[in-house]
Amino acid sequence: MKSRKKHYARRLKTTDNINTDYVISGRYKFKIQDPKELAKHIFEDIDPDFAARVQEGDILVAGENFGCGSSREQAPQALKSAGFYAVAAKSFARIFYRNAFNIGLMLVECNTDFIDDGNELEIDVEKGKIRDVGKGLIFDVKPIPPTMKKLLDDGGVVEHFKKYGGFKFEQV
């Protein structure tokens, strides 16, 4: 799963306890159904210029408890549609965590304190490492559980289900 494309960090100004209302506000999720349109409004209430800065392949960088609050799947959907390759945070809230892997958006848990906005990042999920290319720093990534990795490899839970006609996890 080593990626070849270049990835750049897109760090939020406030990084801890970013709830899904902040990812995409309720006033848009009810009105707009197209994820590409929703993607234009991500983080609007906490950082109005953020969405315009996101480039395809970027890695969103956040702190503790990312994605807490509402169960809205529009949150990971809008991040994926915005072009994010992955989200790196110190920890994730549980509904967001499930939703992201269910739709094939990769989440990695690591210490994000030293990753600055705009830095080039290399991510190696197999080895469990993130490298900040400019600083030469390497961070350990918490291993992605096999269940989640299986969902990612299959392209999300819907594709997984269609492929196997049900859940097919090694350890259960």
Place this chain on the structure above:
Amino acid sequence: MIGWGKMGKTIAEKILSNHAGRDLKAGEIAICDVDFCFGQDGTSSIIIDSFNKLGLKKVFDRSKFYMVIDHSAPSPNIGVSEIHKKMRNFAKTYDVGMYDIGCGVCHQLIPQKGHVTCGDVVLGADSHTCTYGAINVFSTGVGSTDLAITLASGKNWFRVPETIKVTVSGKLPKGVYSKDVILHIIKQIGSNGATYKSVEFYGDTVTAMSVDARLTISNMAVEMGAKVGLMEADDKVLKWVKEHSSKEPKSVKADPDARYVAVKSYDVSNLVPQVAKPHAVDNVSDVTQLLDVKIDQAFVGTCTNGRLEDLEVAANILKGKSVHPDVKFVIAPASKEIYLQAVKKGLVGTFVKSGCTVLGPGCGPCVGTHNGVLADGEVAISTANRNFKGRMGNPNSFIYLASPATVAASALKGRIADPREFKKRL
């Protein structure tokens, strides 16, 4: 109840073991049968899309799924109207149940209409599905695609959560309610303190509470990150579920030697009314520290505090008085049945005479799509469960969370007020 293994088990471990057909302990991942699942109008559109992508011709069991239109009901704009239409068409095509506008909030309807009972596993495409933990249901919120998978198969995967045991003791002082208790607990545990965990609530304070009051506590378990907020089914709960549901309760208690990752105790006998300040639910103060905060809007309702006893508390404080001239006071009963009881008891008359706007049953302005969107700089005090920036539709406004008594007292004063100032009315 089947006896699983020798090791003591928590409520979550037992209910999930019963639904996986094997002995489970915290940390394991299992596929479990789901007894009931549902979506609301903020999440059902993607449920339908994901279900359609699966390419199936029918749902796993049409009696075990409902859709509820509550978050923006009736529709405030064309986009929402299209979502509602899509839901109605899906309900007709697949012959599944639906609670349309005017029925109420999903988390009131699902237990009240008898869809769930003690010992069930329930998934809802709404984060406050944890509410029914108060009636001994392992119920938790998931996203839309997760729900679609369950709609298709009757199952889903679960990571068995570790459990935090919370014991609340002491007689609540006058003017202090279950909402104050849970805000106090969230302040201590923090918005990330119970992430992915089950929280079990015990203690004489909890057992003294009505079932309605307990639902308020479990409702807010997710505000500390919890997956479920479970309580044992005592006689009050068993009576309540039998009155509401024809399903046989399968109540589950934790073993005395169950393993907990943390054990916490709170004495609430001297607790004062609590208020969560902008813009985080764990940013909690005593009401007495906030008495100079002017308010523009008050709101009583939602899945947290829109039940009959909540409306009664607010009406008792308002009766014969007028809402402060600078305050808009919005009330939304949590269901049609609650609305009718409130009419019968004269509560709706009291509200209207006092100058409140009484909305139809539903989520009201809680999610910020309609029914009381705040202007720039405005301040609201609400009985809801979230005060995130922009939650009520405007990122430049400020939301405080409190009990129905504190909200009603504040609406009269035009500023955050201590309901104990109205002690003859409590």
